[in-house]
Amino acid sequence: MTDTDLLRDRGLRVTAPRLAVLDALEGHAHLDADEVLGRVRTTLPGVSVQAVYDVLHALTGAGILRRIEPAGHPARYERRVGDNHHHVVCRGCGAVDDVDCVVGHAPCLVPSSTSGFAVEAAEVTFWGLCPACRQAG
Amino acid sequence: MTDTDLLRDRGLRVTAPRLAVLDALEGHAHLDADEVLGRVRTTLPGVSVQAVYDVLHALTGAGILRRIEPAGHPARYERRVGDNHHHVVCRGCGAVDDVDCVVGHAPCLVPSSTSGFAVEAAEVTFWGLCPACRQAG
């Protein structure tokens, strides 16, 4: 399915900024809003900061994008949705990479006592050092 | 061990603001910086905002406090450290509660492929609705 069809399918209007954001995240996952803006402006120089934030919100709300918010770092976005994968975040530079869940259906992701909370989702974040930051010491 | 001994034990100086912060978090886990400030000022009215941030950083760095940063909410702090428990966060009001890991040693918390990252820790966050927000609809 083309990005155009994807947007129509979710009931979203097809606009140049939206296509540009999707294109920027194609092959470059885990970009933050500023990086997305930079990439979008290479093809659409006039796009405003808020347009990018609006688009990212709209696409996230429509389930086309997934938003990752590692503690202490700006939010990042990726196109890979719906497969319940997780992330490693580098303590040094904030780089993010994907981690697939080892076990098919995560057994420890069903909490024991939920204190009356209605739990909808579980999110796993691994923290460590990326290869580059390991070398840098 | 008293809080005074605890601070000395970690090589930290014993000051009134530090004791007050520890006291504020005793029995009131998951407070954010502003809430800690409010509680501290009931006993030490003159304490500054930055003093509280400095203290929270110092105690977190010394391993006395644990910092929780749920996406979209200010950071929260708790005294319970070193037992690898996790948290439920309310999508409505941001309330946080503790969740003990179901399985003794979490099986899915060892990532399969780590892309060269040196993984140090795994963090699990459950998202849902607290009892109060469930009733509010």
Place this chain on the structure above:
DNA sequence: GTCGTCACTTGAATGATTCCAGAAAACATG
């Protein structure tokens, strides 16, 4: 094509957190 709705632009505001310089207090020593 026309029109209503939704998206985008410009500009300013917010809120948690941090930076800076100077004053004050805590620990180690004589």
Place this chain on the structure above:
DNA sequence: CATGTTTTCTGGAATCATTCAAGTGACGAC
């Protein structure tokens, strides 16, 4: 207990990602 050094605390301003507000412009149903 007096002194000096180091660390902490105060007060004010600054930062950064993100959001709000109001007006202009473009998509797409009819």
